[in-house]
Amino acid sequence: MGRFDKTLEFIARLQNAQTVKTVNATLLSLIQPFGLDYCIAAIIPQTGRLPTSRRRLQSHILFSSWPSEWQTQYERARYIQRDPLVKRFQCAPAPFRWSDESVRALINDDLGAATLMDEARDHGLKDGLGFVVDTLDGRRVAVSFAGENADLSPAERSVLNLISVYAVGKAMEILDGKNRVAFGLLGLTLREVECLNWASHGKSEWEIGQILAISEHTAEKHLASAKVKLRAATRAQAVSEAMRLGLIR
Structure with a gap:
């Protein structure tokens, strides 16, 4: 051959x-x-x-x-x-x-x-x-x-x-296929998961905005939306739940 x-x-x-x-x-x-x-x-x-x-x-x-x-x-x-x-x-x-x-x-x-x-x-x-x-x-x-x-x-x-x-x-x-399944079940967007990922590394909303080329306000909105979808009371809880689900590492 x-x-x-x-x-x-x-x-x-x-x-x-x-x-x-x-x-x-x-x-x-x-x-x-x-x-x-x-x-x-x-x-x-x-x-x-x-x-x-x-x-x-x-x-x-x-x-x-x-x-x-x-x-x-x-x-x-x-x-x-x-x-x-x-x-x-x-x-x-x-x-x-x-x-x-x-x-x-x-x-x-x-x-x-x-x-x-x-x-x-x-x-x-x-x-x-x-x-x-x-x-x-x-x-x-x-x-x-x-x-x-x-x-x-x-x-x-x-x-x-x-x-x-x-x-x-x-x-x-x-x-990405595994992520799409999780996104579909939870209604999370890719941008929301990206914000959660950077939040897990200790980044502030302003820093996340700089990294993703979005405004601080937009980063804050993504994180707030992710908290609701993950049924989390705090950002830390949302990050913890996203890690448990394997969406971020």
């Missing part, structure tokens, strides 16, 4: 996936023959502000097969603040290899970044590739593959870029 046929087979398997876990497993089965053993996909914050808490960081991750010890260490140490790969994703959407000059320049500018990459290698993430996927609803997702070696041909990189688009699209379809 040729590379093109395998890519089509992957896409067909992906279309039948019912869970994000299945999407991740299917993706791994395709990248391992390339010598890559790990993958992660995470939404890049639209505001440019990086999440600092573990909960906020985890809320941006669509799927991940990063080694659990490394991911835990990464989250606890807040490595995202100095991760050269994250900075590279933010700088430009073009695909890149971890060993590219654009990444090395970022590492050379920060001793902590060099230490971080050394620790990643100790966990098996020795080399990798990065791709940016722009979704139809305007979100931007970073996808990174890692393993012992990422010396792929241009054609092989194109295949990974293509399957990244399909994997991210399917994962978001599954997650």
Whole structure:
């Protein structure tokens, strides 16, 4: 079976996936023959502000097969603040290899970044590739593959870029579908859930307005409406109920 046929087979398997876990497993089965053993996909914050808490960081991750010890260490140490790969994703959407000059320049500018990459290698993430996927609803997702070696041909990189688009699209379809069910049952709007999400991170109505590019008054109205729909007496209760229902993390 040729590379093109395998890519089509992957896409067909992906279309039948019912869970994000299945999407991740299917993706791994395709990248391992390339010598890559790990993958992660995470939404890049639209505001440019990086999440600092573990909960906020985890809320941006669509799927991940990063080694659990490394991911835990990464989250606890807040490595995202100095991760050269994250900075590279933010700088430009073009695909890149971890060993590219654009990444090395970022590492050379920060001793902590060099230490971080050394620790990643100790966990098996020795080399990798990065791709940016722009979704139809305007979100931007970073996808990174890692393993012992990422010396792929241009054609092989194109295949990974293509399957990244399909994997991210399917994962978001599954997650957004679950949210739509909850929204429909409760009558919540996407904007109301977004406001609740930022409220869970301690943001004021004014800060939420700045983040979502809406007025402070509009943010206040969304939160008030969400409280009514969730039958909550306070904003804290509304946030707690939204977390219980899995609408925010």
